[in-house]
Amino acid sequence: MTGSDRAAVVAGLGSWVPPTVVTNDDLARHLDTSDEWISSRTGIRRRHVIDPGGSTGDLAVEAGRRALKSAGEERADIVVVATSTPDRPCPATAPEVADRLGLGGVGAFDIAAVCTGFVYALGTAAGFVQAGFARSVLVIGADTFSTILNPADRTTRAIFGDGAGAVYLRAGAATEPGALKGLHLGSDGGQSDLIQVAAGGSRQRSTGLPAAAEATYFTMEGRPVFAEAVRHMASSVTTTADAAGWAVEDIDKVVLHQANARILAAVAERIDVPLERFPANIERVGNTVAASIPLALADASADGELLPGQRVVLGGFGGGLTWGSVALVWPDITAA
CATH class of the missing domain: 3.40.47.10 (Thiolase/Chalcone synthase)
Structure with a gap:
């Protein structure tokens, strides 16, 4: 396969949200808001939030595990985590995610582009695959914005929820389904x-x-x-x-x-x-x-x-x- 024929192909998809649900009515018990006010302006009626002690990495691991399962794979050459709420300011979250997934030793890094982070991560991962530097990349988008919201701000608290999603990219032909x-x-x-x-x-x-x-x-x-x-x-x-x-x-x-x-x-x-x-x-x-x-x-x-x-x-x-x-x-x- 030549470089021009080689592409990153989506071969697996996984997702995970934490089990705790916060409805608009739940928010209205503590803030000056209502289900009607929130839903009419945003279309949102509920969101999931992590429990105390949980982290972005926890969600990323579960979504990544599911993407690997979807692809029928156990390994990836690189792990990329798109997030603006890393577990710690330093180091990046991705290396620990890779280790917890049993992928220790592979290249792993974070990308911070907020809500565009997943697209930036896909583009970066596709470049590695198309250049022949990697045969597969696990791309995870994960955030826990509930941890950085002002508890008294009815607007931002109504909008954001926590979750993670991932895709498994493999090298393939530019003409096949799934090729980016x-x-x-x-x-x-x-x-x-x-x-x-x-x-x-x-x-x-x-x-x-x-x-x-x-x-x-x-x-x-x-x-x-x-x-x-x-x-x-x-x-x-x-x-x-x-x-x-x-x-x-x-x-x-x-x-x-x-x-x-x-x-x-x-x-x-x-x-x-x-x-x-x-x-x-x-x-x-x-x-x-x-x-x-x-x-x-x-x-x-x-x-x-x-x-x-x-x-x-x-x-x-x-x-x-x-x-x-x-x-x-x-x-x-x-x-x-």
């Missing part, structure tokens, strides 16, 4: 303050001053983020479809980062693709950040929405700002 194609990535660091945790990094710590309590929590400017998310995800999807040689109207499924039901509807309208082609699980899991896309894939596959042979575009938008998308013909796999 048409990757598109973008960023705008000039708007990095729109989505952030202000404290905890070198910029704040180098001052030698203690961080204000509110600076340690996640913040997001909702209105501009909404507009930027719609604009960039719509543009990225069309760019990727064109690179894959597809007309936008020929895309069977558009699996986007599950940030807000209104964003999905706005992107669908902007690219003139029926909303019915946009699988959504945000109602029951919320915004799970880097886990969002693989969780949506797993649910769509289990629900029979995602079928072998369909033309699929995956797309994300998140802090950085970052955005990106990738295309594939969905393979005949069963999520675990």
Whole structure:
């Protein structure tokens, strides 16, 4: 197989969410909010959160294990974990995840691109495979945003949930189902303050001053983020479809980062693709950040929405700002 014929092929899919469920009514018992207020603005009715002492790595291990099982594999050459809530600031979470999966000794590293992290990780992993540096890569998106939310902020607490999703990539032919194609990535660091945790990094710590309590929590400017998310995800999807040689109207499924039901509807309208082609699980899991896309894939596959042979575009938008998308013909796999 020549370099131009070689591609990273999706061969396994796994997902995991922690068992503890927090409904909108649960939030309303402690915050000035209601199920109607949350669901009408976001489309979210429930989310899963980790129990005390749990971590992003715990979720990543379970999703990774399931992706390996789905692929019928026990090994991977590289493990990539996309996360913005690592178990510790140092070291990366991926090496420990690899060790717990029995893959000790393989290359393992994290990628931080917030809600676009899974797409960035797919692109990075595909590069290793296509260049011949790896025969297989386990790509995991995992986040536990419940650990960085202000307990008194009704907006962010309503939006985010915890979870993990993973895919197993193997080397294969560029023409076979599951082969990744048409990757598109973008960023705008000039708007990095729109989505952030202000404290905890070198910029704040180098001052030698203690961080204000509110600076340690996640913040997001909702209105501009909404507009930027719609604009960039719509543009990225069309760019990727064109690179894959597809007309936008020929895309069977558009699996986007599950940030807000209104964003999905706005992107669908902007690219003139029926909303019915946009699988959504945000109602029951919320915004799970880097886990969002693989969780949506797993649910769509289990629900029979995602079928072998369909033309699929995956797309994300998140802090950085970052955005990106990738295309594939969905393979005949069963999520675990």
